[in-house]
Amino acid sequence: MKIAILPGDGIGPEVTAEAVAVLESLALPGLTLFEGDVGGIAYKRHGVPLPDETLDMARAADAVLFGAVGDPSCDTLERHLRPEQAILGLRKHLGLFANLRPARVFAGLEHLSPLRADIAGGLDMLIVRELTGDVYFGAKGRRVSEAGEHEGWDAMSYAEHEVRRIAHVAFRAAAAGGHPLTSVDKANVLETSQLWRDVVIEVAAEYPDVELDHMYVDNAAMQVVSHPDRFGVVLTGNLFGDILSDLASAAVGSIGLLPSASLGERETAFGTFGLYEPIHGSAPDIAGQGKANPMATILSAAMMLRHSFGMDAEAARVENAVAATLADGILGGDLGGSHGTAAIGEAVRARL
Numbered sequence: 001m002k003i004a005i006l007p008g009d010g011i012g013p014e015v016t017a018e019a020v021a022v023l024e025s026l027a028l029p030g031l032t033l034f035e036g037d038v039g040g041i042a043y044k045r046h047g048v049p050l051p052d053e054t055l056d057m058a059r060a061a062d063a064v065l066f067g068a069v070g071d072p073s074c075d076t077l078e079r080h081l082r083p084e085q086a087i088l089g090l091r092k093h094l095g096l097f098a099n100l101r102p103a104r105v106f107a108g109l110e111h112l113s114p115l116r117a118d119i120a121g122g123l124d125m126l127i128v129r130e131l132t133g134d135v136y137f138g139a140k141g142r143r144v145s146e147a148g149e150h151e152g153w154d155a156m157s158y159a160e161h162e163v164r165r166i167a168h169v170a171f172r173a174a175a176a177g178g179h180p181l182t183s184v185d186k187a188n189v190l191e192t193s194q195l196w197r198d199v200v201i202e203v204a205a206e207y208p209d210v211e212l213d214h215m216y217v218d219n220a221a222m223q224v225v226s227h228p229d230r231f232g233v234v235l236t237g238n239l240f241g242d243i244l245s246d247l248a249s250a251a252v253g254s255i256g257l258l259p260s261a262s263l264g265e266r267e268t269a270f271g272t273f274g275l276y277e278p279i280h281g282s283a284p285d286i287a288g289q290g291k292a293n294p295m296a297t298i299l300s301a302a303m304m305l306r307h308s309f310g311m312d313a314e315a316a317r318v319e320n321a322v323a324a325t326l327a328d329g330i331l332g333g334d335l336g337g338s339h340g341t342a343a344i345g346e347a348v349r350a351r352l
């Protein structure tokens with residue numbers, strides 16, 4: 001089992017180190033780790049945010065553990081050289097169109113949520129976000145209008161096959177768990193969303209046991225914090241999924257708690273090839289201070305064990321250790337505590 005470790009920028013290396021330590025302490029037989037440069041650090045060392053060697057390393061691996069990319073000193077670079085292009089490029093080149101972002105309040109940990117405990121207790125949803133299409137990957141540019149004004153533009157589009165394949169992922173997840181499925185779009189305004197909705201309705205015919213409803217994204221944002229219990233599986237596009245998952249993380253308690261799995265169609269000898277990363281970014285405001293919560297990355301490693309290595313028991317072991325750490329009040333600053341990155345990682349390992 002080969003894992004490519006891509007720590008990236010800011011808090012990426014700090015949180016990745018703790019997740020790697022958790023994986024190593026499980027003493028899994030035949031585990032080999034390779035490390036590569038990605039993001040701003042790669043730009044500074046190699047002149048590009050996603051060097052060919054890094055992409056080749058990811059391709060040769062059975063799974064990728066990714067930290068985060070983003071560096072304020074790179075924000076004025078031409079867009080194709082910016083650190084964020086590395087994660088977009090990895091997703092696109094590796095065909096990782098299905099992003100799973102589970103958000104749940106662990107039983108007994110409702111107090112970590114800013115929501116009222118009776119509302120927070122109902123938060124247990126899986127956001128299935130399309131990851132290689134939408135406005136993030138459309139044509140974009142600058143132009144000058146007839147009036148001489150500068151304009152920025154980004155094209156939003158989805159092709160039927162892109163919607164169909166992510167819809168199947170979401171319907172399968174809903175069917176397997178007996179959950180309702182909510183497809184989130186903005187079909188009242190966007191043609192891209194109307195096509196999305198039409199295709200989702202078509203796919204629904206193959207899953208007669210899944211209860212499907214459609215919701216506009218603005219309403220969905222409200223419902224995530226007012227009635228989270230009405231969501232089981234949430235199916236949505238790249239842009240809306242990005243925003244809704246940060247919102248869901250805040251409702252859980254912190255963005256430092258939400259993991260993700262990015263999957264495609266490639267199968268390895270061990271499971272489905274995937275890239276695993278926390279949903280947060282490089283958090284430049286706390287980088288280098290040992291303050292970052294590594295739990296989202298540790299939980300991402302647990303998702304790797306489940307999806308890429310078929311190790312459900314080990315995945316549950318890691319998830320239970322994180323829940324026990326939280327229950328014991330070992331909290332980072334993001335959750336009102338004072339524990340640092342290393343202390344949290346150590347506490348999780350002690351509870352494995």
Ligand SMILES: NC(=O)C1=CN([C@@H]2O[C@H](COP(=O)(O)OP(=O)(O)OC[C@H]3O[C@@H](n4cnc5c(N)ncnc54)[C@H](O)[C@@H]3O)[C@@H](O)[C@H]2O)C=CC1
Nearest residue numbers: 068069070071087255256280281282283285286292293334
């Ligand atoms: N997948 C990726 O690599 C992503 C990269 N980014 C990049 O990261 C950089 C910073 O972006 P922001 O919008 O500030 O989002 P961010 O997620 O990095 O940070 C947002 C806020 O959450 C806090 N935070 C994030 N992760 C945390 C953790 N593990 N523990 C404690 N607090 C945490 C940060 O301190 C900050 O106050 C930008 O360059 C952005 O483009 C943003 C999102 C995803």
Ligand SMILES: CC(C)CC(=O)C(=O)O
Nearest residue numbers: 084087088242279280281
């Ligand atoms: C940096 C962006 C491209 C990605 C992002 O915010 C995310 O995937 O959550």
Ligand SMILES: [Mg+2]
Nearest residue numbers: 242243246279
């Ligand atoms: Mg995001």
